[in-house]
Amino acid sequence: MTESNSILIKDTTIISDETKKASILIVDDTIQEISTKLNKNDAEKVIDGTNKITMPGLINTHSHVAMTLLRGVGDDQSLQTWLNEYIWPKEANLNEELVYLGSKLAMAEMIKTGTTTFNDMYFYVEETAKAVDESGIRAVLGYGMIDLFDEEKMKSELKTSEQLIKSCHNTCENRIKVAVAPHAPYTCSEELLVKSKQLATKNDLKLHIHVSETKQEVEDIAKDKKETPFKYLDNIGVLDSNTIAAHGVWTTADEMNIIKEKGVSIAHNPSSNMKLASGIAPIAEYLEKGINVGIGTDGVSSNNNLDMFSEMKLTAFLQKVNLLDPRVLPTKDTFDMATKNGAKALGLNTGIIEEGKLADIILVDTLVPHMTPLRNALSNIIYSSLGTDVDTVICNGNILMENKVLKTINEQEIIQEVNERAFEL
Numbered sequence: 001m002t003e004s005n006s007i008l009i010k011d012t013t014i015i016s017d018e019t020k021k022a023s024i025l026i027v028d029d030t031i032q033e034i035s036t037k038l039n040k041n042d043a044e045k046v047i048d049g050t051n052k053i054t055m056p057g058l059i060n061t062h063s064h065v066a067m068t069l070l071r072g073v074g075d076d077q078s079l080q081t082w083l084n085e086y087i088w089p090k091e092a093n094l095n096e097e098l099v100y101l102g103s104k105l106a107m108a109e110m111i112k113t114g115t116t117t118f119n120d121m122y123f124y125v126e127e128t129a130k131a132v133d134e135s136g137i138r139a140v141l142g143y144g145m146i147d148l149f150d151e152e153k154m155k156s157e158l159k160t161s162e163q164l165i166k167s168c169h170n171t172c173e174n175r176i177k178v179a180v181a182p183h184a185p186y187t188c189s190e191e192l193l194v195k196s197k198q199l200a201t202k203n204d205l206k207l208h209i210h211v212s213e214t215k216q217e218v219e220d221i222a223k224d225k226k227e228t229p230f231k232y233l234d235n236i237g238v239l240d241s242n243t244i245a246a247h248g249v250w251t252t253a254d255e256m257n258i259i260k261e262k263g264v265s266i267a268h269n270p271s272s273n274m275k276l277a278s279g280i281a282p283i284a285e286y287l288e289k290g291i292n293v294g295i296g297t298d299g300v301s302s303n304n305n306l307d308m309f310s311e312m313k314l315t316a317f318l319q320k321v322n323l324l325d326p327r328v329l330p331t332k333d334t335f336d337m338a339t340k341n342g343a344k345a346l347g348l349n350t351g352i353i354e355e356g357k358l359a360d361i362i363l364v365d366t367l368v369p370h371m372t373p374l375r376n377a378l379s380n381i382i383y384s385s386l387g388t389d390v391d392t393v394i395c396n397g398n399i400l401m402e403n404k405v406l407k408t409i410n411e412q413e414i415i416q417e418v419n420e421r422a423f424e425l
Ligand SMILES: [Zn+2]
Pocket: 062, 063, 064, 210, 246, 298, 299
Protein backbone atom coordinates (compact mmCIF):
# COMPACT_ATOMS: atom_id res chain seq x y z
CA MET A 1 0.00 0.00 0.00
CA THR A 2 1.23 3.52 -0.78
CA GLU A 3 1.60 5.09 2.64
CA SER A 4 1.20 8.85 2.67
CA ASN A 5 0.26 10.78 5.75
CA SER A 6 -1.05 13.68 3.71
CA ILE A 7 -2.39 13.91 0.18
CA LEU A 8 -3.55 17.02 -1.66
CA ILE A 9 -5.93 16.66 -4.59
CA LYS A 10 -5.33 19.99 -6.26
CA ASP A 11 -7.75 22.11 -8.31
CA THR A 12 -10.43 19.61 -9.13
CA THR A 13 -14.14 19.45 -9.92
CA ILE A 14 -15.77 17.92 -6.85
CA ILE A 15 -19.16 16.26 -7.04
CA SER A 16 -20.75 15.52 -3.73
CA ASP A 17 -23.77 17.26 -2.19
CA GLU A 18 -22.89 20.17 -4.48
CA THR A 19 -20.60 20.45 -7.48
CA LYS A 20 -17.71 22.87 -7.03
CA LYS A 21 -14.08 23.54 -7.92
CA ALA A 22 -11.66 23.25 -5.00
CA SER A 23 -8.73 21.28 -3.58
CA ILE A 24 -8.98 18.51 -0.98
CA LEU A 25 -6.48 17.87 1.80
CA ILE A 26 -6.39 14.36 3.23
CA VAL A 27 -4.50 13.68 6.45
CA ASP A 28 -4.15 10.05 7.52
CA ASP A 29 -7.56 8.43 6.87
CA THR A 30 -9.63 11.63 6.97
CA ILE A 31 -10.67 14.51 4.71
CA GLN A 32 -9.20 17.39 6.68
CA GLU A 33 -9.91 20.43 4.51
CA ILE A 34 -11.71 21.40 1.31
CA SER A 35 -10.73 24.82 0.03
CA THR A 36 -9.63 26.83 -2.99
CA LYS A 37 -6.70 28.18 -0.98
CA LEU A 38 -4.73 25.00 -0.38
CA ASN A 39 -1.34 24.87 -2.09
CA LYS A 40 1.09 22.13 -2.98
CA ASN A 41 3.28 22.66 0.09
CA ASP A 42 0.40 21.61 2.31
CA ALA A 43 0.88 17.88 1.71
CA GLU A 44 3.59 15.28 1.16
CA LYS A 45 1.85 13.94 -1.93
CA VAL A 46 0.08 16.08 -4.54
CA ILE A 47 -2.36 14.74 -7.13
CA ASP A 48 -3.23 17.03 -10.01
CA GLY A 49 -7.03 17.18 -10.11
CA THR A 50 -7.46 19.37 -13.16
CA ASN A 51 -9.39 17.62 -15.93
CA LYS A 52 -10.69 15.15 -13.35
CA ILE A 53 -14.01 14.77 -11.60
CA THR A 54 -13.41 13.98 -7.94
CA MET A 55 -16.19 12.19 -6.09
CA PRO A 56 -16.82 9.80 -3.21
CA GLY A 57 -15.74 6.21 -3.82
CA LEU A 58 -18.75 4.14 -4.89
CA ILE A 59 -20.41 1.84 -2.36
CA ASN A 60 -21.58 -1.57 -3.53
CA THR A 61 -24.28 -2.50 -1.00
CA HIS A 62 -24.81 -6.11 -2.10
CA SER A 63 -22.22 -8.50 -3.45
CA HIS A 64 -20.80 -12.01 -3.33
CA VAL A 65 -17.37 -10.98 -4.60
CA ALA A 66 -15.69 -14.39 -4.84
CA MET A 67 -18.33 -15.30 -7.45
CA THR A 68 -16.01 -13.68 -9.98
CA LEU A 69 -14.80 -17.28 -10.30
CA LEU A 70 -18.24 -18.18 -11.67
CA ARG A 71 -18.29 -15.52 -14.37
CA GLY A 72 -20.08 -16.98 -17.36
CA VAL A 73 -21.63 -19.92 -15.47
CA GLY A 74 -25.33 -20.61 -16.01
CA ASP A 75 -26.24 -17.63 -18.15
CA ASP A 76 -29.85 -17.33 -19.29
CA GLN A 77 -31.50 -19.61 -16.66
CA SER A 78 -34.29 -19.01 -14.15
CA LEU A 79 -33.12 -18.12 -10.63
CA GLN A 80 -34.04 -21.53 -9.19
CA THR A 81 -32.45 -23.51 -12.08
CA TRP A 82 -29.45 -21.19 -11.99
CA LEU A 83 -28.96 -21.77 -8.25
CA ASN A 84 -29.82 -25.48 -8.09
CA GLU A 85 -28.18 -26.76 -11.27
CA TYR A 86 -25.33 -24.34 -11.92
CA ILE A 87 -24.23 -22.26 -8.94
CA TRP A 88 -24.72 -24.45 -5.83
CA PRO A 89 -23.02 -27.57 -7.33
CA LYS A 90 -19.98 -25.48 -8.27
CA GLU A 91 -19.96 -23.65 -4.94
CA ALA A 92 -19.80 -27.04 -3.21
CA ASN A 93 -16.26 -27.34 -4.65
CA LEU A 94 -15.10 -24.00 -3.27
CA ASN A 95 -12.20 -23.91 -0.86
CA GLU A 96 -10.19 -21.28 1.01
CA GLU A 97 -7.64 -20.75 -1.72
CA LEU A 98 -10.22 -20.29 -4.48
CA VAL A 99 -12.29 -17.83 -2.45
CA TYR A 100 -9.15 -15.83 -1.75
CA LEU A 101 -8.30 -15.72 -5.48
CA GLY A 102 -11.84 -14.83 -6.53
CA SER A 103 -12.00 -12.11 -3.91
CA LYS A 104 -8.66 -10.67 -4.94
CA LEU A 105 -9.75 -10.59 -8.59
CA ALA A 106 -12.99 -8.87 -7.56
CA MET A 107 -11.05 -6.24 -5.63
CA ALA A 108 -8.89 -5.51 -8.67
CA GLU A 109 -12.08 -5.07 -10.70
CA MET A 110 -13.83 -2.97 -8.05
CA ILE A 111 -10.90 -0.62 -7.46
CA LYS A 112 -10.40 -0.19 -11.21
CA THR A 113 -14.05 0.84 -11.57
CA GLY A 114 -14.18 3.17 -8.57
CA THR A 115 -15.71 1.09 -5.78
CA THR A 116 -14.10 1.71 -2.39
CA THR A 117 -16.60 -0.16 -0.15
CA PHE A 118 -18.57 -3.36 -0.65
CA ASN A 119 -21.09 -5.25 1.47
CA ASP A 120 -20.54 -8.96 0.95
CA MET A 121 -22.19 -12.24 1.86
CA TYR A 122 -20.38 -15.49 1.10
CA PHE A 123 -18.35 -18.46 2.37
CA TYR A 124 -14.76 -18.76 3.66
CA VAL A 125 -15.08 -15.12 4.63
CA GLU A 126 -11.70 -14.98 6.39
CA GLU A 127 -10.14 -15.43 2.93
CA THR A 128 -12.06 -12.45 1.55
CA ALA A 129 -10.94 -10.52 4.65
CA LYS A 130 -7.33 -11.40 3.84
CA ALA A 131 -7.78 -9.99 0.32
CA VAL A 132 -9.40 -6.84 1.81
CA ASP A 133 -6.42 -6.47 4.13
CA GLU A 134 -3.95 -6.67 1.26
CA SER A 135 -5.87 -4.62 -1.30
CA GLY A 136 -6.71 -1.68 0.99
CA ILE A 137 -10.43 -1.56 0.12
CA ARG A 138 -13.21 -1.20 2.74
CA ALA A 139 -15.77 -3.95 3.36
CA VAL A 140 -18.66 -5.20 5.42
CA LEU A 141 -18.37 -9.00 5.41
CA GLY A 142 -20.96 -11.57 6.37
CA TYR A 143 -20.98 -15.35 6.31
CA GLY A 144 -23.98 -16.44 4.22
CA MET A 145 -25.89 -18.75 6.54
CA ILE A 146 -28.19 -21.39 5.04
CA ASP A 147 -29.66 -24.14 7.27
CA LEU A 148 -32.42 -25.43 4.96
CA PHE A 149 -34.49 -26.01 8.14
CA ASP A 150 -32.00 -28.46 9.69
CA GLU A 151 -31.34 -27.85 13.38
CA GLU A 152 -27.75 -29.13 13.49
CA LYS A 153 -26.88 -27.07 10.44
CA MET A 154 -28.44 -24.02 12.09
CA LYS A 155 -26.18 -24.38 15.11
CA SER A 156 -23.03 -24.79 13.03
CA GLU A 157 -23.93 -21.84 10.79
CA LEU A 158 -24.37 -19.55 13.79
CA LYS A 159 -21.09 -20.77 15.21
CA THR A 160 -19.29 -19.87 11.99
CA SER A 161 -20.78 -16.38 12.15
CA GLU A 162 -19.73 -15.99 15.79
CA GLN A 163 -16.18 -17.01 14.93
CA LEU A 164 -16.11 -14.51 12.07
CA ILE A 165 -17.12 -11.69 14.40
CA LYS A 166 -14.24 -12.60 16.71
CA SER A 167 -11.65 -12.94 13.95
CA CYS A 168 -12.54 -10.05 11.63
CA HIS A 169 -14.81 -7.33 13.08
CA ASN A 170 -13.07 -3.93 13.27
CA THR A 171 -9.83 -5.30 11.84
CA CYS A 172 -7.51 -3.91 9.10
CA GLU A 173 -7.33 -0.34 10.46
CA ASN A 174 -11.10 -0.61 10.96
CA ARG A 175 -11.71 -1.15 7.23
CA ILE A 176 -13.51 -4.42 7.91
CA LYS A 177 -16.84 -4.63 9.72
CA VAL A 178 -18.63 -7.93 10.10
CA ALA A 179 -22.36 -8.31 9.46
CA VAL A 180 -24.64 -11.21 10.34
CA ALA A 181 -25.93 -12.63 7.06
CA PRO A 182 -28.74 -15.19 7.00
CA HIS A 183 -29.14 -15.89 3.26
CA ALA A 184 -32.92 -15.50 2.80
CA PRO A 185 -36.26 -16.31 4.44
CA TYR A 186 -36.69 -19.30 2.09
CA THR A 187 -33.30 -20.89 2.88
CA CYS A 188 -33.21 -20.17 6.63
CA SER A 189 -35.43 -21.53 9.41
CA GLU A 190 -37.39 -19.10 11.53
CA GLU A 191 -35.17 -19.98 14.47
CA LEU A 192 -32.01 -19.19 12.50
CA LEU A 193 -33.45 -15.83 11.45
CA VAL A 194 -34.39 -14.95 15.02
CA LYS A 195 -31.03 -16.06 16.41
CA SER A 196 -29.22 -14.16 13.65
CA LYS A 197 -30.94 -10.98 14.70
CA GLN A 198 -30.09 -11.62 18.36
CA LEU A 199 -26.46 -12.19 17.42
CA ALA A 200 -26.38 -8.96 15.38
CA THR A 201 -28.01 -6.92 18.14
CA LYS A 202 -25.76 -8.33 20.86
CA ASN A 203 -22.67 -7.29 18.88
CA ASP A 204 -24.12 -4.07 17.42
CA LEU A 205 -23.79 -5.37 13.84
CA LYS A 206 -25.72 -4.98 10.60
CA LEU A 207 -27.92 -7.83 9.40
CA HIS A 208 -27.67 -8.50 5.66
CA ILE A 209 -30.32 -10.69 3.99
CA HIS A 210 -31.96 -11.31 0.59
CA VAL A 211 -35.69 -10.46 0.74
CA SER A 212 -38.47 -10.53 -1.82
CA GLU A 213 -36.27 -11.15 -4.83
CA THR A 214 -38.69 -13.21 -6.93
CA LYS A 215 -42.40 -13.78 -7.29
CA GLN A 216 -41.78 -17.45 -6.50
CA GLU A 217 -40.29 -16.54 -3.12
CA VAL A 218 -43.31 -14.41 -2.27
CA GLU A 219 -45.66 -17.27 -3.21
CA ASP A 220 -43.65 -19.81 -1.19
CA ILE A 221 -43.58 -17.64 1.95
CA ALA A 222 -47.30 -16.98 1.55
CA LYS A 223 -47.88 -20.75 1.54
CA ASP A 224 -45.57 -21.52 4.48
CA LYS A 225 -46.03 -18.49 6.71
CA LYS A 226 -49.30 -16.98 5.47
CA GLU A 227 -47.46 -13.67 5.13
CA THR A 228 -45.50 -11.53 2.69
CA PRO A 229 -41.70 -11.80 3.18
CA PHE A 230 -41.11 -8.42 4.87
CA LYS A 231 -44.22 -8.86 7.05
CA TYR A 232 -43.00 -12.30 8.12
CA LEU A 233 -39.53 -10.94 9.00
CA ASP A 234 -41.10 -8.06 10.88
CA ASN A 235 -43.33 -10.43 12.86
CA ILE A 236 -40.28 -12.35 14.08
CA GLY A 237 -38.36 -9.16 14.95
CA VAL A 238 -35.70 -9.20 12.23
CA LEU A 239 -36.30 -5.71 10.82
CA ASP A 240 -34.82 -2.47 12.11
CA SER A 241 -32.44 0.28 11.01
CA ASN A 242 -29.54 -2.18 11.14
CA THR A 243 -31.13 -4.40 8.49
CA ILE A 244 -29.96 -4.32 4.87
CA ALA A 245 -32.45 -6.12 2.63
CA ALA A 246 -31.11 -7.01 -0.81
CA HIS A 247 -33.61 -6.77 -3.71
CA GLY A 248 -37.08 -5.89 -2.31
CA VAL A 249 -38.54 -6.40 -5.79
CA TRP A 250 -42.05 -7.63 -4.98
CA THR A 251 -43.08 -5.51 -1.99
CA THR A 252 -46.66 -4.52 -1.24
CA ALA A 253 -47.73 -1.04 -0.07
CA ASP A 254 -48.13 -2.49 3.42
CA GLU A 255 -44.57 -3.83 3.36
CA MET A 256 -43.20 -0.49 2.16
CA ASN A 257 -44.73 1.14 5.22
CA ILE A 258 -43.01 -1.44 7.43
CA ILE A 259 -39.67 -0.89 5.65
CA LYS A 260 -40.01 2.86 6.16
CA GLU A 261 -41.16 2.64 9.81
CA LYS A 262 -38.42 0.22 10.79
CA GLY A 263 -35.71 2.16 8.94
CA VAL A 264 -34.64 -0.86 6.86
CA SER A 265 -32.23 -0.08 4.00
CA ILE A 266 -32.78 -1.65 0.58
CA ALA A 267 -29.87 -2.77 -1.64
CA HIS A 268 -31.05 -2.49 -5.25
CA ASN A 269 -29.40 -4.71 -7.88
CA PRO A 270 -30.70 -3.69 -11.30
CA SER A 271 -28.44 -5.88 -13.47
CA SER A 272 -29.10 -9.01 -11.44
CA ASN A 273 -32.86 -8.38 -11.32
CA MET A 274 -32.89 -7.92 -15.10
CA LYS A 275 -30.61 -10.82 -15.98
CA LEU A 276 -32.50 -13.32 -13.80
CA ALA A 277 -35.78 -11.70 -14.86
CA SER A 278 -36.69 -11.29 -11.18
CA GLY A 279 -38.64 -8.11 -11.82
CA ILE A 280 -38.31 -4.35 -11.39
CA ALA A 281 -38.00 -3.10 -7.82
CA PRO A 282 -40.20 -0.07 -7.01
CA ILE A 283 -37.20 2.19 -6.37
CA ALA A 284 -38.86 5.48 -7.28
CA GLU A 285 -41.64 4.69 -4.80
CA TYR A 286 -39.14 3.75 -2.10
CA LEU A 287 -37.33 7.05 -2.53
CA GLU A 288 -40.58 8.99 -2.52
CA LYS A 289 -41.49 7.37 0.79
CA GLY A 290 -38.09 8.31 2.25
CA ILE A 291 -36.77 4.75 2.36
CA ASN A 292 -32.97 4.51 2.24
CA VAL A 293 -31.85 2.70 -0.94
CA GLY A 294 -28.30 1.79 -1.97
CA ILE A 295 -27.09 0.12 -5.17
CA GLY A 296 -25.38 -3.26 -5.52
CA THR A 297 -24.03 -5.52 -8.22
CA ASP A 298 -25.00 -8.85 -6.63
CA GLY A 299 -22.67 -11.73 -7.61
CA VAL A 300 -20.80 -11.65 -10.89
CA SER A 301 -22.61 -14.63 -12.40
CA SER A 302 -25.88 -12.68 -12.38
CA ASN A 303 -24.43 -9.40 -13.68
CA ASN A 304 -21.65 -10.22 -15.09
CA ASN A 305 -19.29 -7.57 -13.73
CA LEU A 306 -18.79 -5.38 -10.66
CA ASP A 307 -18.95 -1.99 -12.39
CA MET A 308 -21.04 0.36 -10.25
CA PHE A 309 -21.07 3.02 -13.01
CA SER A 310 -23.20 0.76 -15.17
CA GLU A 311 -25.42 -0.06 -12.15
CA MET A 312 -26.07 3.66 -11.65
CA LYS A 313 -27.14 4.17 -15.23
CA LEU A 314 -29.31 1.04 -15.22
CA THR A 315 -30.91 2.06 -11.92
CA ALA A 316 -32.07 5.35 -13.44
CA PHE A 317 -33.08 3.99 -16.85
CA LEU A 318 -35.01 1.04 -15.44
CA GLN A 319 -37.23 3.27 -13.28
CA LYS A 320 -37.82 5.74 -16.12
CA VAL A 321 -38.94 3.11 -18.60
CA ASN A 322 -40.92 1.14 -16.04
CA LEU A 323 -42.96 4.18 -14.99
CA LEU A 324 -42.95 5.66 -18.53
CA ASP A 325 -41.73 8.86 -16.89
CA PRO A 326 -38.28 10.30 -17.69
CA ARG A 327 -38.51 12.65 -14.72
CA VAL A 328 -38.13 9.95 -12.07
CA LEU A 329 -34.67 9.17 -10.63
CA PRO A 330 -32.94 12.43 -11.55
CA THR A 331 -29.12 12.26 -11.58
CA LYS A 332 -28.60 13.44 -8.00
CA ASP A 333 -30.91 10.75 -6.58
CA THR A 334 -29.02 8.03 -8.43
CA PHE A 335 -25.67 9.50 -7.36
CA ASP A 336 -26.75 9.56 -3.71
CA MET A 337 -27.86 5.94 -3.86
CA ALA A 338 -24.40 4.83 -5.00
CA THR A 339 -22.58 6.96 -2.42
CA LYS A 340 -24.05 8.42 0.75
CA ASN A 341 -27.17 6.23 0.94
CA GLY A 342 -24.90 3.21 0.74
CA ALA A 343 -22.77 4.58 3.58
CA LYS A 344 -25.91 5.17 5.63
CA ALA A 345 -27.09 1.60 5.01
CA LEU A 346 -23.74 0.22 6.18
CA GLY A 347 -23.33 2.68 9.07
CA LEU A 348 -20.03 4.06 7.79
CA ASN A 349 -18.66 7.62 8.02
CA THR A 350 -18.02 7.85 4.28
CA GLY A 351 -19.89 8.29 0.95
CA ILE A 352 -19.57 12.06 0.87
CA ILE A 353 -16.72 14.53 0.31
CA GLU A 354 -16.87 16.62 3.44
CA GLU A 355 -14.38 17.62 6.13
CA GLY A 356 -14.23 14.97 8.86
CA LYS A 357 -15.36 12.10 6.62
CA LEU A 358 -13.19 9.08 5.84
CA ALA A 359 -11.00 9.71 2.79
CA ASP A 360 -12.62 7.32 0.28
CA ILE A 361 -12.30 9.29 -2.94
CA ILE A 362 -12.05 8.57 -6.66
CA LEU A 363 -10.89 10.72 -9.57
CA VAL A 364 -12.50 10.20 -12.96
CA ASP A 365 -10.82 11.14 -16.23
CA THR A 366 -12.76 13.73 -18.27
CA LEU A 367 -10.46 14.04 -21.29
CA VAL A 368 -12.08 11.21 -23.23
CA PRO A 369 -14.51 11.60 -26.14
CA HIS A 370 -17.57 10.25 -24.32
CA MET A 371 -17.11 12.74 -21.44
CA THR A 372 -16.81 15.76 -23.76
CA PRO A 373 -17.98 18.48 -23.47
CA LEU A 374 -18.06 18.71 -19.69
CA ARG A 375 -21.24 20.72 -19.60
CA ASN A 376 -22.66 19.01 -16.51
CA ALA A 377 -20.24 16.90 -14.47
CA LEU A 378 -22.96 15.01 -12.57
CA SER A 379 -24.81 14.17 -15.78
CA ASN A 380 -21.61 12.89 -17.38
CA ILE A 381 -20.91 10.69 -14.35
CA ILE A 382 -24.36 9.08 -14.29
CA TYR A 383 -25.12 8.80 -18.00
CA SER A 384 -21.84 9.02 -19.97
CA SER A 385 -18.98 7.63 -17.96
CA LEU A 386 -17.71 4.07 -17.85
CA GLY A 387 -16.09 2.39 -14.85
CA THR A 388 -12.85 2.28 -16.78
CA ASP A 389 -12.71 6.10 -16.77
CA VAL A 390 -11.68 5.95 -13.11
CA ASP A 391 -8.09 7.17 -12.92
CA THR A 392 -7.17 7.30 -9.23
CA VAL A 393 -8.66 5.63 -6.16
CA ILE A 394 -8.05 6.52 -2.53
CA CYS A 395 -9.50 4.47 0.32
CA ASN A 396 -8.98 5.19 4.02
CA GLY A 397 -6.42 7.82 2.98
CA ASN A 398 -4.29 5.34 1.00
CA ILE A 399 -3.79 5.42 -2.76
CA LEU A 400 -4.98 2.09 -4.20
CA MET A 401 -4.75 3.12 -7.86
CA GLU A 402 -2.98 6.04 -9.53
CA ASN A 403 -3.08 6.89 -13.23
CA LYS A 404 -5.02 3.63 -13.76
CA VAL A 405 -2.26 1.50 -12.23
CA LEU A 406 -3.20 -0.65 -9.22
CA LYS A 407 -0.81 -0.09 -6.32
CA THR A 408 -1.80 -2.91 -3.99
CA ILE A 409 -2.68 -5.76 -6.37
CA ASN A 410 -0.56 -7.35 -9.07
CA GLU A 411 -3.24 -7.27 -11.74
CA GLN A 412 -1.68 -9.54 -14.35
CA GLU A 413 -0.69 -12.12 -11.75
CA ILE A 414 -4.20 -12.44 -10.34
CA ILE A 415 -5.74 -12.64 -13.83
CA GLN A 416 -3.39 -15.44 -14.76
CA GLU A 417 -3.97 -17.34 -11.51
CA VAL A 418 -7.75 -17.16 -11.80
CA ASN A 419 -7.60 -18.24 -15.43
CA GLU A 420 -5.63 -21.28 -14.35
CA ARG A 421 -7.62 -22.21 -11.23
CA ALA A 422 -11.28 -21.22 -11.80
CA PHE A 423 -11.98 -24.37 -13.77
CA GLU A 424 -11.33 -26.50 -10.67
CA LEU A 425 -14.94 -25.67 -9.81
ZN1 LIG B 1 -27.28 -11.78 -3.72
